[in-house]
Amino acid sequence: MEGIIKKSSQLLFCFIVTITINLFATANLFAADYLEVVDKNISFQWKINGSNLDVILKAKTAGWVGVGFEPSMAMKDAHFIIGFIQNNKATIEDHFGTGINQHQAITALGGKDSISNKSGKLEKGETTLNFTIPLKASDKYHKNLDTGKDVVVLLAYSDKTSLLRKHPFYASYSINLKSGAKKLLKHSK
Template sequence: MFRAIPMTSAGLLLALAVAGCGEDATGPTEEGGWKQYSAGDYILEWQFEDSLSTLRIRLTAPTTGWVAVGFDPVSAMDEADLLIGYVAGGSAQLRDDYGTGQVTHASDVSLGGTDDVETISGSESAGETVVEFRVPLDSGDDYDKVYTEGTTYDVIFAYGQDGADDFTSVHSWAETASLEL
């Protein structure tokens, strides 16, 4: 079931659709080194790259706008380690963000931290966006989480409206799950 959430912010009426937790969700499953969790048409895939001390992530979502994943918020997206990406002009743009409030986020760099996401690839076709990237297991940045295989994290997922090639617009869909990475 989807909830339509009208709210007023700076004179704008935002209509959000936030899906209920766990609906149409499958996984985690494992194939070819990738673990996978899907919620509707949003797919999160990940694998620990032990030799690089990195976590490699692939996000797929039914949008031509941005797609994001976040880890361990205290509430909504507050204090989550967020990774947001979109594809424009055939190449992926990724940004390492942090939840600065329940419904706000900012780049780690703007907060005095570091951008620790390494873009691997991105594509957009038939209304679907795929971005692939890696992050350090322990970047040392206060605005990043430490990732440990076998540990359970509260994970948040969201994607933007078609054409929303930016890091700032509100999502058209969002969901949460608790996942063992």
């Protein structure tokens, strides 16, 4: 009887160790699916998901956080996704760079919101936005994001929730969305 109990205990221990290892491997595999750029207090994570780009955007702020793609100059002509959390609710908007330091909601310009799977949270002073955008442009306010070529990506955040308030931090990168290769282009001081 004592041998059976000992054998059962050993089997149970092996089972628990196997389950634990599998859980950690699965968690690391999920995290490894996303590529990432981290700059000071902001993080841009992305994953190509068929014809879409899944994004996790984080910044150490209780204000807005945003990402922009493919400007012609400064902010002009960029496709922006910008948002904030207030009262535990995520507000995430589709914007277009109407000038070198201006942007406006795409819906106000006559375009359509292309963002799906919108969610987010504010925890311990860090805003996290999750969303999905198509890799192919649906109108003149959106950008075709070629995953095999370098794409200019703008990152910014503010301590305010007004989406039109100027950002104290920004950075621009040239990023290959497929490989994750990146090069810093410009940075706020």
